[in-house]
Amino acid sequence: MLAARYYGIGQVRVEDIPAPVCGPGQALIRVAYAGICGSDLHIFRKGMFVTSIPETMGHEFSGVVEQVGEGVTEVSPGDHVVGDPRVSCGSCRWCGEGSYNLCPGLGFIGEVMPGCxxxxxxxxxxxxxxxxxxxxxxxxxxxxxxAVALHIAGRGRFSEAEHLGVVGAGPIGLLTVIAAKAMSVKRVTVTDISPDRLALAGKLGATALQAFPAEQDDQPNVVVEAVGLEAALAGALGWLRPRGRLVMAGLYEEKTLIDPNDIVVKELELAGVDAYETDDLRKAVELLAEGALDVDCAITHVLPLKSAASAFDLLTSADKKACKILLAP
Ligand SMILES: [Zn+2]
Ligand SMILES: [Zn+2]
Structure with a gap:
């Protein structure tokens, strides 16, 4: 079968490798679509998360069950499925409580085992x-x-009365806007440097700004930082109104310098977000099944799996025209 494998920084190769075989308790899935995530870009640019090379990348997918192993009752061949790609230790306190995203050993398929x-x-x-x-x-x-966006909404305690600021109109930023609109959040303002991505945010009903506003009279009370760069974090801290909440959803490739007094003097609250809880995944499936959310808006490209390397080039290019790219094996 064809697979897009990571070989080191900047190197993704599509190769023919043996198809995996499903053992007891497992299912073999024919992948229909697989999304390239920001964390895949962290791997591509910085070599983060991956534990052995080469590794088949990817953790976001939809597909059809092709075969099931011994003892499987949850799914049958022909079922349409998505997956929980989190790989956790299974023995720590957090895994015991079902909060797998807090497991100190958390990894994902496509990083610590073959992906999609x-x-x-x-x-x-x-x-x-x-x-x-x-x-x-x-x-x-x-x-x-x-599910990440729904987890952001939960950690940020989104409610109807808020003015929500979103820093970064990438897939997570846009899905956060979609989730906020579905929850009737009163006002949503998005900042990004890419006019193409801002146009998508505008289509979703958000006010789109190419820079942080200078005036201090219309500050959001919740800001989601969905970029992972020093300028974005500093901008988010400056943008928030006093006693506002900062939801940190971007992952950082570099150590980052901020002035902690920006948090102290405005009495800000901070909430980190790492992936999601199982309930967020279930809720995401429910919302899509109801047809409640138009998530298509964030999908800018569907490319064949064999074009995986050029998809990574598109997503890491400076103009940021692409948003969510799906690979179609
Ligand atoms: Zn992802
Ligand atoms: Zn654990």
Missing amino acids: FAEYLVLDAKKLLKIPDTVDLRRAAMVEPL
Whole structure:
């Protein structure tokens, strides 16, 4: 089968490798669509997260169950599925409580075990969530990043009365806007340096700004930082109104310098966000099954798996025209 494998910084190769075989308790999935995530870009640019080379990348997917191993009752061949790509230790206190995203050993498929940028994928059947056949598989591939946005909404305690600021109109920023609109958040303002991405935010009903506003009379009370750069974090801290909440959803490639007094003097609250809880994934599936959310807006490209390397070039180019790219094996 074809698979897009990581070979080191800046190197993704599409190769023919043996298809995986499913063992007891596992399912073999034919991947329909697989999304390239910001964390895949951290791997590509900086070599973060991956524990051995080469590794088949990717953790966001939709697909169809092709075969099940012994003892599997959760899914059957032909079922449309998405997956929980988190790989946790299974024995710590947090895993015991079901908060796998807080496991100190948390990893993901595509980082610590083979991922979904391939024609086939094997996963524990317990990690699969069934999707009704009425949900387009393209849209279903957005369940995982949508779960991140729902987790952001929870950690940020979004409510109708807020003015929400979003820093970064990438996939997570845009899905956060979509989640906020679905929750009737009163006002949403998005900043990004890319006019193309800002146009997408505008389409979703957000006020789109290419820079942080200078005036201090219309500050958001919640700001989601979905970039992971020093300027974005400093801008977010400056933008928030006093006693506002900062939700940190971007992952940083570099050590970052901020002035902690920006937090102290405005009495800000901080909430980190790492992935999602199982309930966020379930909720994302439900919302898509209801047809409640238009997540298609964030998908700018669907490319064949064999074009994986050029998809990474598109996403790491300076003009940031692309947003969510789905690979279609
Ligand atoms: Zn992701
Ligand atoms: Zn654990």
